[in-house]
Amino acid sequence: ELSAEEKLRLAAFRQEQEALAAPTPIRGGSSLAGSPATTPLNDVLQQVGSLASLLGARKALGSTDASANGLAPARAQSQTDKDYDQQNEQSRKQMFMEQTRTRTVSSYLKSTRTPPLGKYELKMGWDIPAILEQGINSDLPGEVKALVRSNVYDTATGKYLLIPQGSRLVGVYDSQIAYGQNRLQVIWTRIIYPDGSSINLDGMMGQDIQGMTGFxxxxxxxxxxxxxxxxxxxxxxAGIELSQRQSTSLLTTPTAGQTASAAVGQQLGELGSEVTRKNLSIQPTIKVPVGYRFNVRVNRDILFEAPYTPVEM
Structure with a gap:
């Protein structure tokens, strides 16, 4: 079997013989002045080099096409991952876990045990039981009031009456309800005692009797x-469409009634779509009746000067 070099020589020899047999003359060993000398072997080598370059370019083009063909699936996969992350927030959860692990936390708290400032305190985490004095409808914003349904005593001993039964609570509720929301957020701002004295609560949260936020x-x-x-x-x-006689021929010109019914049907369809869109935009309505039982969660310590006794004017 011939080697690669011998094959090139044989090909050059055949090309030279074909050139000699051709009607146009070929250049011999000499060349025109100022131009480089060429030989059949050099021509063959140049052709082989050009063929190799062409194959390399086709290969590169093929890889580029493959990359372009794979770009669409890659983009689709990227969009799917993005939608999944937006819905489930897995990236945020992973970030929360990593931040928690890397956070430097001291083994000791910076604060120590603090004695109470007085005997008459209602500490954070205690509840003020109450009952709604009016109904609530979340369609419009407004204020709400309730009554304390049982006496509230100090946290430490439970002997000193701090908030008597029948005291009035005043607060506000959030009328902006999100889609799928089924609880109404209520904030309580003030307690008014039976004798007219009062305490500002600075926005304490209302919870149901099971301790869940909102009503x-x-x-x-x-x-x-x-x-x-x-x-x-x-x-x-459908009624307008059925009221018109249907033509079975494609060549028949639509009557005036058919044209009018088609226009009315189109307008009704657009109207229905618009009404449906507006109805979908209506926020849910949450209604809470009179007599609803709940608790007000104390979120900061409340200090009283003395147990409750009616103030004499």
Whole structure:
């Protein structure tokens, strides 16, 4: 079997023979002045080099095409990962875990045991039991009031009456309800004693009797309004369509009635879509009735000068 060099020589010899047999003359060993001398072997080597360059370019182009073809799946996978992370927030959870692990925490707290400032204290974490004196509807913002339903005593001994039963609580509720929300956030700002004296609470949270934040009772997601509007729109559009005689021929020009019914049906469809969109934008309504039982969670220590006794004017 011939070696690679012998094959090149044989190819050069054949090319030279073909050139000699051709009607146009070829250059011999001499060349024109000022131009480099060329030989058939050099021509063959140049052709082989050009072929190798062409193959390399095709290979590079193929890899580029492969990369371009794989770009779309990569982008789709990236978008899927992004949607998953936005919905489940796994990256934030991973970051929280890493920050917790790397956080430098002292083995000792900076504060020590602090004695109470007085005998008449209601400490953080205690509850003030209460009952709603009025109903709540979250469609509009407003204030709310309630009554303390049982006596509240000091934290340390439980002997000193600090807030008597029948004291009035005043607060506000958050009327901005998110989609899917079923609890109403209520903040209590003041206690008014039966004798007219009062204490500012600076925004203490209302909780249900199970200790969960917010009031939960009746939730109206307005599904009935949404379904009824969609059904009515569909019924009107279908009635107008059925009231017109249907033509079985494609060559028949639509009558004026058919054209009018098509236009009315289109308008009703657009109207139904707009009404449905507006109904979907309606926030849920949370209603809490009169007599709802709840607790006000004390979030800061409350210091009293003395047990409760009515103030004489």
């Amino acid at each position: 939960h009772d009746q939730v109206d997601n307005h599904y009935k309004r949404l379904i009824v509007s969609a059904l009515l729109t569909s019924a009107f559009a």
